Amino acid sequence: MLTRDDVACWVLKSAVLPGEVDPDWQPRTEVETTRCVRRTYRVDLVTPGDPVLLWCSGRVAPGVHAVGTVVDTDPGGADVVVRWTRLADPVPRGALLSDPVARDAEVLRMPAGSNPSWLSPAQWAAVQALIPSAGRT
Template identity: 65%
Template sequence: MSPLGPGDVACWVLKSTRPPELIEPGWRVGTARELTRCVRRSYRLDLVRPGQPCLLWISGRTAPGVHALGEVTGEAEERDGGPVVAVRLTRLPSPVARADLLADPAARDAEVLRMPAGSNPSWLSPEQYAAVLAHLPPRPDAALGPWPT
């Protein structure tokens, strides 16, 4: 498989095994948090740019899937523990379930579904990202408009 190019990535996928309430205590549904997420050193970090869409994927046995949606807010940078990327994520009221995405023909071949232990960040193509957006739960406060994309 050839390396990704800028036009291949519609959304970055940042993975964790910890649910949102353990990543950021007090993180309420529908609210955004500025977070710094650890990522793996690779050529992909050169493609990550502020303003690009990203999402938080929780893996494991309990509610695997998309738990938050947002955007990259900073360039990938080195810290003491390794590379990190700054993001702003809004917590969803319920996850977009892994099972729903596996059943969706547009999403089922996403890297995060095919290789759950693969690179962090992972990525979604435009078609895969559109499928995730189509599965988003309703926003609890409709006055805020649609989910950030």
């Protein structure tokens, strides 16, 4: 079972690309969304201020498409409010699979797993190194 010390960053998965979530959401801009998560003990570990990644799955451009911060959680429910910044250049799944640390991330090992997934401190550092600084605000 995970603890807060295990998790450096949460990962929320979506089959929908950012431009389909909100057609006005341009790279390097922010949006705030409410995401549904599976009600498990993990939701109790999520707190405002935690970093989070938007992982888009599927055949078209799978990978990390946005970085964000947890704004709020539903104490008894299954919703997480996140403020996202869309990356100018998403980090492709292949780049993560090529990284010796990131490739062991749960989202890559168990892509059909439920939300939220997570990254360890070492995995989060590896993913941050792959995010072009021009893609962040």
